[in-house]
Amino acid sequence: AAIYFLFSGLIGRSWAMVFAAGGFKVKLYDIAQQQLTSALENISKQMKELEESGFLKGAASAEQQLALISVCTDLKAAAEGAAFIQECTPENLELKKKIFGQLDLIVGDNVILSSSTSCLLPSKLFTGLKHVKQCIVSHPVNPPYFVPLVEIVPHPETDPSTTERTYALMKKIGQTPVKLNREIEGFVLNRLQYAVISEAWRLVGEGVISPTDLDLVMSDGLGMRYAFIGPLETMHLNAEGISDYCERYRDGMRLVLNTFGPVPEFSGEIQQKISQAMSEKVPVVPKVLDARRKRRDEYLTGLSKLKKQMKSD
DSSP states (O other): OEEEEEOOSHHHHHHHHHHHHTTOEEEEEOSOHHHHHHHHHHHHHHHHHHHHTTOOOSSSOHHHHHHTEEEESOHHHHHTTEEEEEEOOOSOHHHHHHHHHHHHHHOOSSOEEEEOOSSOOHHHHHTTOTTGGGEEEEEEOSSTTTOOEEEEEEOTTOOHHHHHHHHHHHHHTTOEEEEOSSOOTTTTHHHHHHHHHHHHHHHHHTTSSOHHHHHHHIIIIIHHHHTTSOHHHHHHHTTTSHHHHHHHHHHHHHHHHTTOOOOOOOOHHHHHHHHHHHHHHSOSOHHHHHHHHHHHHHHHHHHHHHHHHHHHO
16 A cells, blocks of 8 residues: 655655655655656665665665655645645645545545644644544654654544554654654653753753763763653662652652743844854854764764664563
8 A cells, every 4th residue: 555645754754754664655646747757866866875874774775765755736635545744845734634624624634644743733733624633743853764763643533543544654663653542832852852942942051061062961961861761761770760760859859840931032132142052053154064963863873773783682
């Protein structure tokens, strides 16, 4: 059965590569043929580079994987025979609602309609659709090719079988799906991320630490630990289990947490200070930013390879 992606932007292309690596037939849909042509060129180039560096996912060659990806500018034709449709349009509620409204009229009762949204709630996206039971959010982490997590978030009316099928499919292509039992603003990844960002912002703003040193606390400290185990298991291992940890550190944690400041505005003087420090490190020039992103992806590739190795040891 074909898997089919709406829109050939960055996330659509990444998803296509992930599913092709899993051996699935993929159709990329976009309104403009030119977009699709450049998307295929881009995917082909990336796959060949990954193959050369030994980082290509899946058992098949780049050429075989590329052969699984086709393109289409007709929504109706694209949706035919699809088992799973992943929408990857820009983060705009009206646009996404329009697309799901069109899909709702042409799909049957078996296809799963999934959105890549990072912050729009399923209840905002899918309410009122006649196929609402088949709708779900599958939020990837950028770049999905190297970072396996996918947050699966149901609409209040999503059928449990839709959640199960989506979960199984993500597992099958080598991603790491997690299920949210209900929708919540920011889902889980961004809630954790924003908690860290806001305290980072306050610490820099209060002059406790410089922006570059703040980043080191994460990259060469907490982040190393969190690359392999989560915060709850970390607590569990840092004492004789969670209960012992709570006995020992409960008061200290509450004391510290009660000193946290209000939610920052993320603007003004502190923004300038952080912006200046980051721009000295990585100048805001497209070429430099792209090179740094490429480096980041190389680090992530190496890390995901290491994680795989360590899991199989």
